[in-house]
Amino acid sequence: MTSPTPDIKLVVLDMAGTTVADGGLVERAFSAAAERLGVRPGSDDHAKKLQYVRDTMGESKITVFRALFGDEELAQRANAAFETAYGELVGGGAIAPIPGAREAVEQLRAAGLTVVLSTGFARVTQDAILDALGWQQLADLTLCPADAGRGRPYPDMVLAALLRTGAADDVREIAVAGDTAYDMLTGLRAGASVRAGVLTGAHGADALRAAGATRVLGSVAELPGLLLAGRARAEA
Known part of the structure; x- marks a missing residue:
């Protein structure tokens, strides 16, 4: 039996392969x-x-x-x-959003959750992606490894998201979503109670679960359904 999803207040999302389709x-x-x-x-x-x-x-x-x-x-x-x-x-235009990614972020924020976009790229590349998609104002915060100290698989970016936003009082109120084992390991090391692997990028379901995924989703478009259902249960 699947345990209830906790009351999540902060969501840290990967970019390439999770919210952004970079086509190799x-x-x-x-x-x-x-x-x-x-x-x-x-x-x-x-x-x-x-x-x-x-x-x-x-x-x-x-x-x-x-x-x-x-x-x-x-x-x-x-x-x-x-x-x-x-x-x-x-x-050159060789990049696009994962279908439903923008809508997922907007839905989560509209429900009162804080959303942070993180990446393993340098800031200049992250900004190029955000500019190309018109996403500079989409999330509450964007982070790259230099902003936090170390990149994945260290927990720094997730913890930096918590410290900079002040969105949660407990690391268990954090959800991390990504397409790689490194995303899942980062979430695990940071204490995030929801570590959602998505199947739109580099790694498959087995690799994601082995690295600590608590759920595996078809794409990030399914994340609001998971997190907001948990919030509704918590409120009830």
Whole structure:
């Protein structure tokens, strides 16, 4: 039997793969960045590094590049090249909202919940996405790893959302939603009682549950139904 959803007051949502459909832009931007650092497309090294990028979707991008290149200077160069390539793709119109994502955020806020959009990208890339979608005013707050200290899978962004908004009195009043195992682990480490995995991005249901998902949804469009039903029960 599924336990009742608690009274959630703060919702922290991932962007790419959760609220934003990027159509494989992360992989395309990585390939462009890696080529600039001498990683030849089609090589075994490129394939190995690309698979690591896929496996670590949701993690802070600079952390991924540090692991891939093992040198801070190279990692910073790769990250800058990645952010530039991704920004160019976003600016070219190669991005769209997940169907129902905007409406889900608006419904949650209309019901009195505070909504924060978080990302593993740098601020410049996050802002490019928000600008392209017209989402700068959609959520109560937007956060990137530099705003919080560390990116996923650390709990920093979720806890920063709580501290900056003051929306909840208890970490158990937080819900986290994302498409990767790193999103779920972040929510678990932050103490969020609802960790909703969505099937519109990088990882499947088994990986999401193994990382701590309390629920797996088809998409973020289903999140208001889950959270607001829990609020109605709590009020009753």
